[in-house]
Amino acid sequence: MMRWLVRGAYGLVALIAFSTLAFAVFQPIKVLPRAGLGPGILLQDQEGRTLSSDTLRGKIVLYSFGFSRCETPCQGSQAVMQAVQRELQAGTGSVPVQLVTISFDPATDTPAVLRRMSAQAGADPAHWLFTTGEPRRLKYAIGGGFSVYYGANEEGSFDYDPAMVLIDGWGILRAEYRTPTPKIETVLRDVRLLVEEAQNSTGVARYAYEAAHLFLCYP
Amino acid sequence: MNNHTHLHIHPIERLWIIISFSMIGVFAVAVLTAGFAYGFQLPVPEDRIVDPNLVATPGATAFGEPGLRELSPGNMEARVLAQAWSFTPKEITIPVGTKVTFYVTTKDVQHGFHLEGSNINFMVLPGQISKLSTTFTTPGTYNFYCHEYCGVGHQTMYGQVIVTEK
Ligand SMILES: [Cu+2]
Numbered sequence: 001m002m003r004w005l006v007r008g009a010y011g012l013v014a015l016i017a018f019s020t021l022a023f024a025v026f027q028p029i030k031v032l033p034r035a036g037l038g039p040g041i042l043l044q045d046q047e048g049r050t051l052s053s054d055t056l057r058g059k060i061v062l063y064s065f066g067f068s069r070c071e072t073p074c075q076g077s078q079a080v081m082q083a084v085q086r087e088l089q090a091g092t093g094s095v096p097v098q099l100v101t102i103s104f105d106p107a108t109d110t111p112a113v114l115r116r117m118s119a120q121a122g123a124d125p126a127h128w129l130f131t132t133g134e135p136r137r138l139k140y141a142i143g144g145g146f147s148v149y150y151g152a153n154e155e156g157s158f159d160y161d162p163a164m165v166l167i168d169g170w171g172i173l174r175a176e177y178r179t180p181t182p183k184i185e186t187v188l189r190d191v192r193l194l195v196e197e198a199q200n201s202t203g204v205a206r207y208a209y210e211a212a213h214l215f216l217c218y219p
Numbered sequence: 220m221n222n223h224t225h226l227h228i229h230p231i232e233r234l235w236i237i238i239s240f241s242m243i244g245v246f247a248v249a250v251l252t253a254g255f256a257y258g259f260q261l262p263v264p265e266d267r268i269v270d271p272n273l274v275a276t277p278g279a280t281a282f283g284e285p286g287l288r289e290l291s292p293g294n295m296e297a298r299v300l301a302q303a304w305s306f307t308p309k310e311i312t313i314p315v316g317t318k319v320t321f322y323v324t325t326k327d328v329q330h331g332f333h334l335e336g337s338n339i340n341f342m343v344l345p346g347q348i349s350k351l352s353t354t355f356t357t358p359g360t361y362n363f364y365c366h367e368y369c370g371v372g373h374q375t376m377y378g379q380v381i382v383t384e385k
Contacts, residue, residue, distance in 0.1 A: 147290055
């Protein structure tokens with residue numbers, strides 16, 4: 001009796017040890033790290049509609065930043081947004097994904113200007129919104145919340161550190177791309193991973209996803 | 220040697236000894252596999268990786284013009300570039316009570332960064348950006364210095380954070 005109990009315990013310990021190791025090494029499920037809580041934001045889109053972090057709950061949101069007179073530093077993120085939009089137009093199943101470009105120049109970028117930016121970028125308003133907001137709120141959300149630096153300079157333009165941010169349906173920050181030319185494949189992969197996680201995180205599979213977070217199964 | 224002097228181990232005790240030793244074995248295998256089969260890749264988010272050859276080039280990364288910037292009222296970021304054997308900038312002035320996030324990287328060899336009177340203390344590795352936030356609540360002068368021996372000029376790698384009254 002005692003002997004079988006001890007053998008059973010050996011077996012159990014070995015099973016746990018090997019499955020833990022296999023999970024950590026082979027990473028059967030990959031997740032993006034949870035970097036922190038995204039900021040609360042309040043924006044107006046190109047049609048004057050209000051958009052907030054609350055109304056965006058449940059949606060995966062990819063943010064890019066810029067202003068209408070921005071050229072080189074904004075082109076990289078625009079190409080990425082266009083690529084993700086093409087994927088969204090092909091369909092992502094039941095998980096909604098929203099693209100949001102925030103202009104930090106509300107004085108110039110009125111709804112009419114935002115509509116023009118949207119048209120120039122080839123944005124489909126069903127997937128991709130152009131927004132701006134009240135300057136002080138924007139500063140707290142973009143600068144304080146997303147840690148994305150921008151500031152007016154002497155030439156009447158803006159200094160801006162190119163960045164894009166990916167937020168999940170719970171409002172949690174999942175990826176940041178702090179480069180003038182984010183890699184399209186990387187952003188697409190990350191969006192797909194978040195869609196997959198949201199789709200599969202039901203029932204028992206949810207615990208497998210939580211385990212993937214514990215074992216740092218990062219792509 | 221007779222049977223009575225034999226060391227007797229209770230089966231459950233033996234079980235625990237074996238578990239402890241197998242754990243050491245499993246961890247050793249995990250570390251070696253991660254190291255040699257996966258090339259010591261630490262799980263670092265995309266935005267914390269930087270090309271050390273480009274890092275000091277203005278425009279290529281935010282370290283091209285290192286220094287202090289305001290993100291939003293009461294919230295600043297300090298980008299510090301380490302190299303053998305100095306930090307840029309050498310002096311950082313912040314108002315008391317401001318949250319400052321330090322981003323530190325190096326363009327050459329491995330350095331360290333320790334800021335007195337704060338929780339900031341990390342290794343500075345080429346290709347990676349170390350990041351930590353702190354808030355100074357008392358005005359004063361706080362030294363920061365390199366604490367990873369990096370060559371003959373190591374002792375000259377230091378600077379100061381000056382915390383001023385609001
Ligand atoms: Cu050093």
